[in-house]
Amino acid sequence: MKDYSEYSDSKLINLAVAKDELAFKELVSRHRGWAFGFVIKNVGQKETAWDITQEAFVRVYKNLENFRHDASFNTWFHRILYNLCIDHWRKSGRKIKTEYQDELSWDKKRISPTGDQRRENPEKSTKRREVLELLQQALETLSAQHRNIIILREMEGMSYQKIAKITDCPKGTVMSRLHHARKKIIEFMKKHGYSSSEI
Amino acid sequence: MTTKNTGKIEPELLSGFLDQELDPQNKQKVQTYLEQNPDTREQYKELQLFSQQLRELNSIPVQTPEMEPFWKELNSRINLEEAGTQPEPAVSSTELLKIITETRKQPTTTQKIISGFVPAFTGAAVALAVVYFFALATGILDKNQATVNQTTDSKVNQVRNRNTSPKNILVKTKQPDHKNLKNVSNPLLDNKLNNKTLPQPDLNIEKIINKDDSCVIERMDTEDDVITTVFKVKDKDGSMITVIWIPFKDASPTI
Structure with a gap:
């Protein structure tokens, strides 16, 4: 069996276009993890995230020939995922408070504290957990665009330029949307009695 | 992105400044504005802290789907898609x-x-x-x-x-x-x-x-x-x- 693990995404795509199934499988193997992670942060439910990630790969497969090799596969695929998440939100409204939040119910085993957090006293630790829970709730109140932009920037750590490519809007719009999303989160936190001084 | 003539900065520049995404000119403007305006400085501090907290949400591990079941279902879906695009039968x-x-x-x-x-x-x-x-x-x-x-x-x-x-x-x-x-x-x-x-x-x-x-x-x-x-x-x-x-x-x- 061929080993494609050293091949670049671009090369894998060329092989997949030529109907090399193993090359496409390598592409799926390589990108399914982060893709699923991105989607689950967006839609909340594991099952829905699985579905959307699957659908995204189907779209990749169907459009392999259209992939422009001067762009990164990662950005292209992110864009497909982003659009599917936005579609999902449009269809399902904003009812996303589901399993992912359950996962984020701060089971201590699931969250590995940083060195600083380990030294925190229990009271402060509880407070932090409450803040993070509220932040998750705040995210769920955002519009699809705002939520996505927060995820892309704060969780995926992307530059404005990359976000602009994925969301297909100018860099200035990214900054503006990001700022509004952040303000909404802060407003939500304040409404629930939290201020920056309490964190 | 430019500043307004009123001397105030456009609020979103604060986010750009936070993310180090501003050009040198706007960066300087925001920096000066923050030094002169304690209220905006407070807003900036809030943005900074909540942004850090949001990043912490990302530290929660998400389990990667197992490859084989994922691949099997993907194959089925691709086959279905391909079957859907086949020409219609005679009847x-x-x-x-x-x-x-x-x-x-x-x-x-x-x-x-x-x-x-x-x-x-x-x-x-x-x-x-x-x-x-x-x-x-x-x-x-x-x-x-x-x-x-x-x-x-x-x-x-x-x-x-x-x-x-x-x-x-x-x-x-x-x-x-x-x-x-x-x-x-x-x-x-x-x-x-x-x-x-x-x-x-x-x-x-x-x-x-x-x-x-x-x-x-x-x-x-x-x-x-x-x-x-x-x-x-x-x-x-x-x-x-x-x-x-x-x-x-x-x-x-x-x-």
Whole structure:
């Protein structure tokens, strides 16, 4: 069996276009993890995230020939995922408070504290957990665009330029949307009695 | 992005500054503004702290889906997509459905002759027989299953509406959930239409579906209180077989 693990995404795509199934499988193997992670942060439910990630790969497969090799596969695929998440939100409204939040119910085993957090006293630790829970709730109140932009920037750590490519809007719009999303989160936190001084 | 003439900065520049995404000119402007405006400095501090907290949400591990089941399902979906784009057969399932529905109206002999019913019916019967024996031969359906089993427990399992095509409805068998069928907005499966009780969906469908990973329901219609379902199941060689199911009250389903 061929080993494609050293091949670049671009090369894998060329092989997949030529109907090399193993090359496409390598592409799926390589990108399914982060893709699923991105989607689950967006839609909340594991099952829905699985579905959307699957659908995204189907779209990749169907459009392999259209992939422009001067762009990164990662950005292209992110864009497909982003659009599917936005579609999902449009269809399902904003009812996303589901399993992912359950996962984020701060089971201590699931969250590995940083060195600083380990030294925190229990009271402060509880407070932090409450803040993070509220932040998750705040995210769920955002519009699809705002939520996505927060995820892309704060969780995926992307530059404005990359976000602009994925969301297909100018860099200035990214900054503006990001700022509004952040303000909404802060407003939500304040409404629930939290201020920056309490964190 | 530029600053306004009023001397105030556009609020979003604070986010740009926080993310180190401003050009040197705007960066300098924001920096100066922050030094001179304690209120804005406070806002900036809030942005900074909540931004850090949001990043912490990302530290929660998300389990990567296992490759083999993920790949298997992906392959099925790709096959379904590809099957969906294949050219229509000489007699499409919709045409067959129409012919079969017509047969149930039992027109008069004169009407049959005028409407060309007889040749149409003959053609349909031949086509159905081919599909039926093909299904038998490939093991998708066996004769023992071809019996009517009216039961209120009949469940065609979990249905997920595909985003790509309203025609493509993947029926999975892992997690029985009748509610999901209703989510497809198909009133036929509510068993009631116009306050009349309709026949229950036949268990044979479930049995057929259970024979394979998935099937595609093309359409479901009702006439004279009978639900007619046209669906496709994937054969072992990947080709799709059209199955038309009509739950006659005292006969086997039509395949």
